[in-house]
Every structure is written in C-alpha cells, then in structure tokens.
Ligand SMILES: NC(=O)C1=CN([C@@H]2O[C@H](COP(=O)(O)OP(=O)(O)OC[C@H]3O[C@@H](n4cnc5c(N)ncnc54)[C@H](OP(=O)(O)O)[C@@H]3O)[C@@H](O)[C@H]2O)C=CC1
Ligand SMILES: CC(=O)[C@@H](O)[C@H](O)COP(=O)(O)O
C-alpha cells in the first residue's frame with residue numbers, strides 16, 4: 001500500500017501538521033463518536049484508515065465525508081457492495097480479516113481501537129507494534145491478552161490511552177509518580193437496566209429490555225454486558241492491566257447515576273474522582289487531545305439540579321458475572337480469555353433468542369468449569385484458547401436449549 005499525500009480537505013490548523021488517524025470499528029458507537037469529534041476539528045486531522053465489519057451503508061458515507069486513503073470491510077461478502085457504493089471515489093478498498101490486520105500496520109499518529117470483542121485483539125496488537133498511540137476502547141483485547149499487549153507497548157515504544165469511561169477517569173486523576181501512595185481504585189457501575197429487578201424477574205427479560213441501558217447509548221454487546229454486569233468484571237481485569245495495581249486494590253461500587261466515572265483513593269484518605277455527564281465523547285476527546293485537553297461542548301453537569309448521588313454494593317446473587325470475572329483474574333493464565341470467549345458466545349446466544357438472560361452467566365461459568373486453563377506466552381496460544389472457549393461455550397448452550 002502506498003502512502004498518500006494529505007487529502008486536500010485536511011488543511012492543517014495554522015502552524016500544525018494534521019495528525020494521521022485511523023478508526024477501527026468506525027461504524028460502531030465509539031467509532032461514530034470519534035468521527036463526530038474529528039468533524040468538529042476537521043483541519044487538525046487526516047483520516048488514513050476506516051474499517052467496519054458489515055455496515056457498508058454507513059462506512060461508504062463516512063468514506064465520502066472523511067476521505068481516508070484506505071477503507072476495509074471485515075466481512076468479505078460485502079466487498080463488492082462497498083466497491084459499488086464507492087465507484088469512482090479515490091480510496092483504496094480492501095476486505096477480510098487479514099486486510100483489517102494489515103491496515104492496522106499502516107503508520108498513523110493515533111489509532112482508535114473500537115472494534116467490539118476479541119476480534120479487535122489482532123488489529124490492536126498490530127497497531128501497537130507500529131509504536132503509535134493507541135486509544136483503547138476495545139477492552140476485550142486487554143482481558144484476553146493484557147500481558148502480551150503491555151509487553152508489546154514497552155517493546156515497540158507505543159502509547160496506550162484508556163478510552164473506557166472508568167479507566168479514562170482513573171487515567172485523568174491518577175498521579176503516576178505517587179503510585180506507592182495509592183490505596184485502591186474504585187470503579188463505578190451503573191448497575192444497568194436490571195439494578196432493581198428480582199432474580200426471578202431477570203429470568204424473563206427480553207432482548208429489548210436488556211439493551212435499554214439507563215445512562216449510556218452503546219453497541220449491543222456492551223449493553224448486554226452492562227445488564228449482566230459482566231462489563232464491570234471485564235473492566236476489573238482491564239484496570240489491572242492498565243494500572244499497576246492488583247485485583248485486590250480494585251473495588252467496584254454501584255452508582256446508578258453514572259456521574260462519577262471512577263475514583264482513586266490515596267493512602268492519606270483523599271479520594272479523587274472524575275465526573276461528567278455520561279457521554280463517551282468526553283473520554284474520547286481526552287484521548288484525542290492527549291497530552292493536551294481540547295475544548296468539547298458536552299452537556300455540562302448541573303449540580304443544582306443533579307439531586308443526590310447514590311452508592312451501593314453490587315449484588316453477587318443477581319449479578320454472578322462479577323464473581324466469575326474476579327475468579328478468572330485470580331485463576332490467571334488463560335482463564336480471562338476463556339471467560340471472555342464464553343461471554344461473547346453467550347451474549348450472541350441471548351441476542352439471537354437461543355438462551356435466556358440468566359443463562360449468559362451460567363454459560364460462562366460452565367464453560368470455565370469444563371475448559372483446561374493454560375499458562376501462555378505466545379499470542380497464538382491466546383487465539384487457540386479463544387477458539388476453545390467459544391467451542392466449549394457453544395456446546396454448553398446446546399445442553400441448555
Ligand atoms: N459504546 C460505548 O459507549 C463503549 C464501548 N466500549 C468498548 O468499545 C468497543 C466498541 O463498542 P461499541 O462501539 O459499543 O460497539 P458497536 O457494536 O457499536 O460497534 C462495533 C464496531 O466493530 C465492528 N466489528 C464488529 N465485529 C467485527 C469483526 N469481527 N471484525 C471487525 N470489525 C468488527 C462493527 O462493524 P459493523 O457495525 O460495520 O458490523 C462496528 O464498527 C467494545 O469493546 C466496547 O466494550 C467501551 C466503553 C464504552
Ligand atoms: C460508557 C462506559 O464506559 C461503559 O463501559 C459503561 O461503564 C457501561 O455502564 P455500566 O456501568 O452499566 O457497565
């Protein structure tokens with residue numbers, strides 16, 4: 001692939017060169033929010049690569065607006081459709097999983113990792129290996145292969161910027177020169193749409209009810225993870241990789257308003273929190289501007305009308321996913337990879353109507369019980385553990401339905 005000169009639309013802000021940017025998972029909730037922010041400061045950025053999996057409609061529209069040099073559709077079957085839609089438009093078009101990974105090796109200044117699920121791992125790792133700055137929304141890659149990703153960040157001199165709202169909050173308030181003074185990190189959890197439902201009720205919730213997050217507008221998979229609270233379990237594992245703390249230093253507290261996005265408690269009792277309205281453009285903007293802080297016209301917190309902020313302990317009986325994630329973290333080795341794989345299969349099964357809501361955690365638990373956990377050192381071990389976890393979870397689902 002040849003490296004093109006800056007697109008005519010990407011005229012630099014006075015005295016600066018546009019930053020070259022790739023957005024992987026451009027058609028998703030995070031991808032669209034990222035492009036919204038880029039649209040606001042269009043001249044500061046030159047979009048190099050956009051990728052999506054199936055949504056050719058939106059991807060083609062994004063290509064026409066942001067004029068990347070390369071566009072990749074993950075699903076090969078949609079290649080011709082994308083080509084037809086972009087007929088005559090000056091952009092290189094590719095398709096398939098390998099093309100997505102190859103595109104992640106294109107040199108850029110800033111890479112948004114916003115593919116959902118373990119499918120984001122190989123492209124994110126490829127981007128890290130170019131030594132670029134990676135804004136990481138794709139938490140599943142850290143859950144599956146956190147050690148390998150972080151050692152690659154060191155080896156290739158890359159920079160990893162947390163985008164997940166809780167980890168971005170901690171990143172904003174954590175003084176890394178004072179790590180020995182940190183008592184604990186406190187991750188806040190909204191509790192999702194079923195915070196006050198009984199377990200009996202939760203057995204019968206519909207797909208639509210589970211997708212209706214009370215505070216955040218997100219993609220389907222993470223919305224279901226929030227409803228089971230597996231999202232907070234994945235975030236616990238994510239935190240242990242991103243910050244130099246053990247799992248026992250990461251506390252989880254339910255905070256239904258999602259106003260405090262997370263906190264750091266220091267040894268002198270001081271607690272530093274990052275707050276804001278629930279809008280992912282705030283953490284994305286922070287990562288996009290880092291190390292500077294750019295202006296972003298978010299809806300502001302109005303403390304006069306906010307009312308009270310509540311905090312509760314998570315309920316381990318109604319939300320067993322949290323326990324499963326903590327156990328997988330403690331078990332170590334490939335346990336988090338198996339947990340993630342089983343969860344992805346179970347969430348897809350629930351969305352397809354094959355299993356009930358409470359069976360999501362059941363599938364994860366049974367898959368972990370029947371799968372051998374290995375110590376790993378190579379990324380290929382992770383890919384094969386991911387496959388094994390998926391196969392085992394599919395088998396478990398067959399026994400349930
Ligand atoms: N949404 C949010 O507010 C937050 C999200 N995150 C994390 O960010 C990531 C993205 O979440 P979100 O934006 O909600 O997800 P969405 O489902 O909205 O978007 C996912 C994106 O990934 C693409 N994609 C899906 N499967 C594949 C695949 N197999 N190969 C390549 N691309 C694929 C989709 O393409 P297409 O649509 O074209 O099929 C889409 O562009 C997740 O890891 C999530 O946990 C973290 C914090 C908050
Ligand atoms: C916006 C974001 O970061 C999500 O991961 C969010 O945390 C989901 O809300 P829950 O707290 O309900 O999981």
Ligand SMILES: [Mn+2]
Pocket residue numbers: 164165166235
């Ligand atoms: Mn989060």
